[in-house]
Amino acid sequence: MDAQTRTAPSLPQIQALARDDMEAVDALIRRRLASDVVLINQVAEYIINAGGKRLRPMLVLLAAGALGHRGADAHQLAAVIEFIHTSTLLHDDVVDESELRRGRSTANAVWGNATSVLVGDFLYSRSFQLMVELDSMEVQRILADTTNRIAEGEVLQLLHVRNPDTDEPAYLRVIERKTAVLFAAATRLGALLAGADEATQRKLHDYGLYLGYAFQIADDVLDYASDAQTLGKNLGDDLAEGKATLPLIHAIAHSDAETAATLRKAIEDGDTGALPQVLAAIQATGGLDYSRERGRDFAERAIAALDGLDDNEYVAALRGLAAYTVSRDH
Secondary structure, three states: OOHHHHOOOOHHHHHHHHHHHHHHHHHHHHHHHOOOOHHHHHHHHHHHOOOOOOHHHHHHHHHHHHOOOOOHHHHHHHHHHHHHHHHHHHHHHHHHOOOEEOOEEOHHHHHOHHHHHHHHHHHHHHHHHHHHHOOOHHHHHHHHHHHHHHHHHHHHHHHHOOOOOOOHHHHHHHHHHHHHHHHHHHHHHHHHHOOOOHHHHHHHHHHHHHHHHHHHHHHHHHHHHOOHHHHOOOOOHHHHOOOOOHHHHHHHHOOOHHHHHHHHHHHHHOOHHHHHHHHHHHHHOOHHHHHHHHHHHHHHHHHHHOOOOOOOHHHHHHHHHHHHHOOOOO
16 A cells, blocks of 8 residues: 555544444434334344444445535435445345354344345335435436346356356456445445536546455455454355355466365355365465455555545545455454
8 A cells, every 4th residue: 555545544533533424324224214014123123233334324424525515415325325235235145045244143044034035125115215305316326226236246146156167357247246336336426415526426436436346355355364253254154155256266276276176166065164275275376465465456446546636534534444445354
């Protein structure tokens, strides 16, 4: 990272900057979660209370703030982004058959798959109710396009499950749709609310997109480099789900034929019993270092996208988030 990034604010400083607005967003989320169907309230509260850093809604607020805008409309769009994200988590955990997220049992592990899918649908539809209230066709267009891309990403990822031929370009196509497009929508919408011109909206969109790539690559590194207690899920979950992420893709491409065959079979079988051999191969080929470097590349591209904006504490916070994304341990 360059000097500008090294002096960027830390995550706690960024959270302090956004605290008042985030408290307003949280209050709005809780008001708009309410349903007269008790089970919806129970599951939605369980998910919302699960913690997490709320980076995606914070990005709406920081992007708007970077361009001099704060207000109730930013709070509402931040809530929309969080509802969309939360609904995708509910659906993802069902598809992946996950039992642990952020150190707690997943909703599907507690209430079952049908409940999780249907409450996820409720959150999606509630997010669209909130966005329509803002009465902006451009907001609706961006979010409609974004949710469609996310759905494409989930299907694309499903096509690559247990597929050892997944290469880096295919992996990047999946994480663009699965993660990066929602980051990009969050920051673009912040710029849109601030009345920014198209070129400035594009800068904030690009920042969010590259940040999303960096964030997901860092997540995928942690699946092979962290531990269950720190990570909040089981180490090697990606392998168990038959997902070929960047550290393993790199290891397959740079291993001898025998080792590569072992790794390919581990993906095909979703075999966590092979995790020691997988970890050894990733270590031997520098898979983690390579993946971290790719993540840093995207973080630096995110920071570069902010060039030309008037410098202020919100722009500094956006730089700080890029630095944090690739240095975190969970």
